[in-house]
Amino acid sequence: MIEKTVAELSAALAAGEISSVELTQAYLDRIKQYNQSLNAYITVCEEEAIAQARAADEARAKGENSPLLGIPLAQKDIFCTEGVTTTCGSRMLENFISPYDATVVERLNKAGAVMLGKTNMDEFAMGSSNETSYFGPVRNPWDVKRVPGGSSGGSASAVAADLCAIATGTDTGGSIRQPAAFCGITGFKPSYGRVSRWGMIAFASSLDQAGPIAKSAEDAALMMNVIAGLDEKDSTSIDRPVEDYAASLNDSLDGLRIGIPKQHFAEGLNAEVEQSIRDALAEYEKLGATITEIDLPNNHLSVSAYYVVAPAEASANLSRYDGVRYGYRCDNPADLEDMYKRTRSEGFGDEVKRRIMVGTYALSAGFYDAYYRKAQQIRRLIKQDFNEAFKQVDVIIGPTSPHTAFELGAKTDPVTMYLEDIYTIAVNLAGLPGISIPAAPAGGLPTGLHIVGNDFAEAKVLNVAHQLQRNTDWHKQKPAGLGQEA
Amino acid sequence: MEWETVIGLEVHVQLNTQSKLFSGSATQFGAEPNTQANIFDLALPGTLPVLNELALAKAVRFGLAINAEIGKRSVFDRKNYFYPDLPKGYQVSQLDFPTVGKGELTIVMDDGSEKVIGVTRAHMEEDAGKSLHEDFHGMSGIDLNRAGTPLLEIVSEPDLRSAKEAVAYLKKLHSIIRYLDISDAIMAQGSMRCDANVSIRPKGETEFGTRTEIKNINSFRFVEKAINYEVQRQQDVLEDGGRIVQETRLYDSERDETRSMRSKEVANDYRYFPEPDLLPVVIDDAYIEAIRADLPELPDEKKARFMSEFGLNDYDAGVLVASREMAEYFEKVVEIGGDAKLAANWVSSELQGLLNKNDWDISDCPIEAERLGSLIARIKDDTISGKIAKTVFEAMLEDSASVDNIIESKGLKQVTDSGAIEALVDEVIQNNPDQVQQFKDGKEQVLGFLVGQAMKLSQGKANPGQVNKLLREKMQ
Numbered sequence: 001m002i003e004k005t006v007a008e009l010s011a012a013l014a015a016g017e018i019s020s021v022e023l024t025q026a027y028l029d030r031i032k033q034y035n036q037s038l039n040a041y042i043t044v045c046e047e048e049a050i051a052q053a054r055a056a057d058e059a060r061a062k063g064e065n066s067p068l069l070g071i072p073l074a075q076k077d078i079f080c081t082e083g084v085t086t087t088c089g090s091r092m093l094e095n096f097i098s099p100y101d102a103t104v105v106e107r108l109n110k111a112g113a114v115m116l117g118k119t120n121m122d123e124f125a126m127g128s129s130n131e132t133s134y135f136g137p138v139r140n141p142w143d144v145k146r147v148p149g150g151s152s153g154g155s156a157s158a159v160a161a162d163l164c165a166i167a168t169g170t171d172t173g174g175s176i177r178q179p180a181a182f183c184g185i186t187g188f189k190p191s192y193g194r195v196s197r198w199g200m201i202a203f204a205s206s207l208d209q210a211g212p213i214a215k216s217a218e219d220a221a222l223m224m225n226v227i228a229g230l231d232e233k234d235s236t237s238i239d240r241p242v243e244d245y246a247a248s249l250n251d252s253l254d255g256l257r258i259g260i261p262k263q264h265f266a267e268g269l270n271a272e273v274e275q276s277i278r279d280a281l282a283e284y285e286k287l288g289a290t291i292t293e294i295d296l297p298n299n300h301l302s303v304s305a306y307y308v309v310a311p312a313e314a315s316a317n318l319s320r321y322d323g324v325r326y327g328y329r330c331d332n333p334a335d336l337e338d339m340y341k342r343t344r345s346e347g348f349g350d351e352v353k354r355r356i357m358v359g360t361y362a363l364s365a366g367f368y369d370a371y372y373r374k375a376q377q378i379r380r381l382i383k384q385d386f387n388e389a390f391k392q393v394d395v396i397i398g399p400t401s402p403h404t405a406f407e408l409g410a411k412t413d414p415v416t417m418y419l420e421d422i423y424t425i426a427v428n429l430a431g432l433p434g435i436s437i438p439a440a441p442a443g444g445l446p447t448g449l450h451i452v453g454n455d456f457a458e459a460k461v462l463n464v465a466h467q468l469q470r471n472t473d474w475h476k477q478k479p480a481g482l483g484q485e486a
Numbered sequence: 487m488e489w490e491t492v493i494g495l496e497v498h499v500q501l502n503t504q505s506k507l508f509s510g511s512a513t514q515f516g517a518e519p520n521t522q523a524n525i526f527d528l529a530l531p532g533t534l535p536v537l538n539e540l541a542l543a544k545a546v547r548f549g550l551a552i553n554a555e556i557g558k559r560s561v562f563d564r565k566n567y568f569y570p571d572l573p574k575g576y577q578v579s580q581l582d583f584p585t586v587g588k589g590e591l592t593i594v595m596d597d598g599s600e601k602v603i604g605v606t607r608a609h610m611e612e613d614a615g616k617s618l619h620e621d622f623h624g625m626s627g628i629d630l631n632r633a634g635t636p637l638l639e640i641v642s643e644p645d646l647r648s649a650k651e652a653v654a655y656l657k658k659l660h661s662i663i664r665y666l667d668i669s670d671a672i673m674a675q676g677s678m679r680c681d682a683n684v685s686i687r688p689k690g691e692t693e694f695g696t697r698t699e700i701k702n703i704n705s706f707r708f709v710e711k712a713i714n715y716e717v718q719r720q721q722d723v724l725e726d727g728g729r730i731v732q733e734t735r736l737y738d739s740e741r742d743e744t745r746s747m748r749s750k751e752v753a754n755d756y757r758y759f760p761e762p763d764l765l766p767v768v769i770d771d772a773y774i775e776a777i778r779a780d781l782p783e784l785p786d787e788k789k790a791r792f793m794s795e796f797g798l799n800d801y802d803a804g805v806l807v808a809s810r811e812m813a814e815y816f817e818k819v820v821e822i823g824g825d826a827k828l829a830a831n832w833v834s835s836e837l838q839g840l841l842n843k844n845d846w847d848i849s850d851c852p853i854e855a856e857r858l859g860s861l862i863a864r865i866k867d868d869t870i871s872g873k874i875a876k877t878v879f880e881a882m883l884e885d886s887a888s889v890d891n892i893i894e895s896k897g898l899k900q901v902t903d904s905g906a907i908e909a910l911v912d913e914v915i916q917n918n919p920d921q922v923q924q925f926k927d928g929k930e931q932v933l934g935f936l937v938g939q940a941m942k943l944s945q946g947k948a949n950p951g952q953v954n955k956l957l958r959e960k961m962q
Contacts, residue, residue, distance in 0.1 A: 079532075080532045088531065096531070098530070098531075099525060099530070197534060198533070199533075201531040201532045202532070202763075204762075205762035205763050232536065233536060234534050235535065235537065235763060235764050236764075236765060313759075313762055315566075315757075316566055316574075316575065319566065319568065319575020319576055320575050322570075324570050324628065325528055325529070325628075336570065336626075340568055360757065363758075363759050364757060365757075368757075368759070372759055
């Protein structure tokens with residue numbers, strides 16, 4: 001049962017084939033069995049999960065029914081959860097117990113979902129391999145020598161290994177989509193402003209966006225129906241009606257105009273990965289879509305612009321971790337300055353410190369125009385490129401990542417790691433919705449197909465993703481080596 | 487050498503909103519430490535700011551009152567620095583696109599001369615918390631009640647040329663702010679704070695000298711003293727062949743001196759950048775006009791009206807409008823008393839004297855506007871004379887009863903009964919035959935003496951007009 005999609009589990013719960021308590025227990029058992037090797041969870045909330053499951057069963061007995069009622073899920077440890085440790089993958093927050101729920105958490109709780117625990121992640125979401133976590137790297141269930149991608153690596157690994165039915169993630173430069181691609185599952189980043197950031201620990205405020213990590217596009221739509229929508233606690237959340245994302249999943253793709261960016265099929269793309277993407281495109285043609293090559297002329301600037309904007313925002317966002325009010329504080333500080341220095345030196349890992357320094361530098365007097373202002377200009381150019389493209393096409397499709405999951409420790413140079421997100425980063429800079437769904441495996445490892453829509457075209461992106469999943473079974477591939485049942 | 491002083495003021499006022507600039511916490515002064523700080527004010531991870539729209543409206547209100555350009559698209563920025571009472575490690579402020587742009591206000595000096603002072607800008611920002619260094623055994627305590635309180639920082643042009651002008655500007659600002667009801671603006675409580683940028687230059691020189699910034703000035707009086715001290719200090723340094731160091735100096739009111747606060751000459755790099763958690767604030771003409779329509783009558787307009795409507799002179803009108811409370815008090819007195827001239831005289835002499843003597847604010851005064859108005863009404867309808875009114879006024883200080891009750895109980899009511907007055911007049915005529923004869927011989931001024939005698943006899947209660955008339959008739 002645990003390998004099933006949310007849609008299937010929801011039907012089984014509604015039919016009384018299984019209770020939420022039984023289902024929750026099955027996931028908890030599987031977590032016990034595999035989390036040690038995968039390190040997908042930082043915190044498992046056994047008792048609370050069973051209590052939530054029991055409440056869900058009781059609600060159902062009273063006649064309540066909704067798609068997520070009683071569904072066991074995992075929360076990325078970037079979301080504040082009341083009464084539960086919320087670490088953000090950092091020593092800085094190792095002992096931080098949040099006194100409040102993030103809006104995403106609150107909405108999922110209200111929908112009757114069961115929280116199994118909090119998933120591992122790159123520290124403060126800074127990383128593309130989940131190796132920067134203070135709580136150790138996460139392993140890819142397809143091959144435990146390999147990384148699951150990052151920063152939502154724990155969520156991706158947990159979904160792929162059936163340690164939960166579905167999970168939340170966050171995506172600042174590719175942090176939902178790239179791990180989804182590496183782990184052979186579906187990861188959706190909504191448009192900026194579609195999902196509230198209240199209670200989601202900030203990395204880069206103008207880029208961060210929460211979204212589902214799931215076993216299918218349909219499941220992603222079901223979670224989006226719960227988490228999307230205006231939140232008055234987040235001034236950047238959009239006041240715009242939320243569609244029923246599940247309702248349009250089966251719309252026909254006949255006449256769909258697909259654009260493929262020539263820049264995403266150029267040097268650096270692994271040949272086998274490219275073949276998988278081309279196979280998927282052929283499927284779309286069978287469904288009535290037309291394919292046109294498009295130009296995103298400023299795409300090559302996106303990684304550089306991103307690594308100015310994101311660290312700049314992060315350098316300020318992370319200033320609050322100063323040892324004064326909560327979180328880590330160094331032992332026996334001699335004075336204020338000593339407390340600041342040692343707290344932050346000891347509490348943050350190397351990648352976080354690197355980005356704080358880069359961001360601080362980019363904002364410094366005399367450098368602001370050359371870096372931050374220039375990056376914002378590039379950001380507008382990138383957005384214009386997409387605006388032009390969407391005059392000709394309905395969605396843009398390409399690979400999520402140039403290659404499949406790499407081995408732990410394989411990328412030691414930060415810049416090489418930053419280039420991991422070369423296809424996904426521009427989408428964050430432009431604030432667009434994007435999904436990664438499995439294409440045909442390459443060399444026994446999953447590949448990701450990246451589908452990008454125009455502003456707030458969430459329904460279209462999910463529809464296009466779902467139609468491929470209806471007509472192929474790439475998303476149903478499971479990692480070998482992990483037992484299907486605990 | 488003759489020196490010219492150049493001063494610019496940076497004035498922070500706490501906007502008197504119920505809740506903070508970006509959170510729902512209360513902003514009351516004097517609460518127990520950290521009882522007005524929620525998860526956002528504590529900068530807990532994941533919390534986000536939401537702009538208090540009332541604070542924005544108050545800032546715009548100020549802008550309109552000084553005829554400033556209103557920023558239709560204002561942008562909040564992060565000003566980055568580490569300090570224990572700055573929970574986020576940055577202060578949200580406005581750098582390039584403030585809500586209030588260039589404006590101006592007019593100050594009036596003691597000699598009646600007027601001067602227009604430019605306001606460069608007024609931007610919105612959040613206040614920091616407080617560090618408490620006593621009572622913590624060598625450690626510091628942090629109180630975040632004030633953190634996030636909305637501030638409007640009003641920056642003047644370097645248009646002020648003396649400490650007196652600076653005080654006049656500050657008082658005018660205070661007056662406008664109180665009229666607008668956008669801040670309590672109490673310097674002693676810190677809801678109005680003033681930093682002064684001071685430099686001097688040889689008279690006739692057009693370039694500015696090196697300036698110092700004086701902080702920690704918490705009363706109007708200290709503004710004048712601090713600036714005067716600093717001007718003298720700079721003059722001494724320059725005349726001794728030294729040079730002025732650009733620095734921040736702290737005013738010590740106990741020693742009446744300014745002291746260097748930071749030894750480093752290096753300017754802080756605040757690494758401002760647009761606050762990504764807030765969208766630019768876009769307002770349209772309709773919004774601005776709605777606020778304009780709601781503006782109260784401001785001191786300058788009120789003064790002009792007092793002069794034209796009540797026939798007051800420039801000085802009296804100026805004194806009466808200086809504070810909103812005084813102007814409101816005066817208008818109430820006029821309304822009830824029915825005589826603006828009398829009201830102006832009473833408010834600016836008797837009442838003002840009383841306030842000065844006791845160091846009271848108008849709100850502390852035991853004689854309410856309603857009662858002073860009734861007192862004037864009783865002068866006007868001849869129930870009492872102006873002289874008796876002063877006795878009543880004194881009595882009102884001790885007795886909170888109505889004016890009529892006081893007049894009644896003390897038997898101060900003016901005698902207007904013609905029979906009683908006739909008796910008085912007869913008595914005076916009988917007792918002063920010489921003076922009566924002198925009057926009859928054509929010596930008009932003796933009448934005054936005789937009226938005085940009658941008044942004395944009545945203990946001041948007789949109606950002097952009636953006495954006058956009757957005496958004249960009887961001596962014809």
